[in-house]
Amino acid sequence: MEDLDSLGNCFGAEADGCMRAVLERYFKGTYVSGHDGKLEFVFSDGASESFHLGKHRVAISSGVWYSSLGLSTRNSLYICSSAMEAVAFVLLQDSKLADLDQSCWIVFGLNCPLPGAVPEFCFGPKINLLFGRDLLDVLRAVKICVSLKGFSVHFRLFEDQLSCRFRGRSYIFPVEGFSLSRFKQATGFRDYSSMKRPPGADSYFHQMRVGLEYNNI
Structure with missing residues (x-):
């Protein structure tokens, strides 16, 4: 078995250093x-999110986690499915995007009430959504987006169809291929x-996890 690095993972010392640098530069004061x-x-x-031994x-939170080091400029807002999704994005994109230092990062807990819990700094800047491809992640992203505009949306799942109630109107979407862009196109x-x-x-x-384990960097 390989030795564990200081993050408790089998990623190797170089990966450990890269992740530590990302955490310190972009997320200082937001983790332990x-x-x-x-x-x-x-x-x-x-409540807390954790990453240890590769797990x-x-x-399971009703609150929010955020890093607002770029609040004074906040060129972009990144709303993420988890804090580790934010860390992974920066680790993989740091050399490609120039404005990450001027961005804010936020995660809404799975039980977070929307739109009441949306912090004021979420309003205004361009919003980048870091969510997975599964249906629950897409629904979370849609709910957060409409909440930032002061609306609410309700979904119900019926076998292979998704029923949606938004701004007083009802919509039906096929579950397969449902996305934020399709929601926007249908509802305006x-x-x-x-x-x-x-x-x-x-x-x-x-x-990030698959790549680091494969390359053992």
Whole structure:
């Protein structure tokens, strides 16, 4: 068995250093690192998301987690499915995007009430959504986007169809292929949000973990 690095994973010393650099530069003050390398991202209600020994546990939270180091400029807002999704995105995209230092990052807990819990700094900037491809992630992204505009949306699943109630009207979508863009096209909803996903992977976190383990960098 390979030795564990200081993050408690089998990724190797170089990967450990890269992740530490990302955490310190973009997410300073938003996480706790234990002596055993366990990472914890504490939400506003005290619940925490963790990453340790290669295992990721999302927060069952009614609060929010955010990093607002770029709040003064906030060229972009990244709304993420998890804190580790944010870390993975930066780790993989740092050399490609110039404005990450001027961005804010936020995760809404799975039980977070919307739109009441949306922080003020979420309004205004361009919104980048870092969510996976499965239906629950897409529905979360849609609900967050409409909440930022002061609306609510309700979904019900009927076998292979999705029933949607939005702004006093009802819509039916096929489950297969449902997306934020299809929701916008059907309902006429407009905002400045867009999904960001890696090609060939379910999420940036999945791409990061598979890539680091494969290359053992």
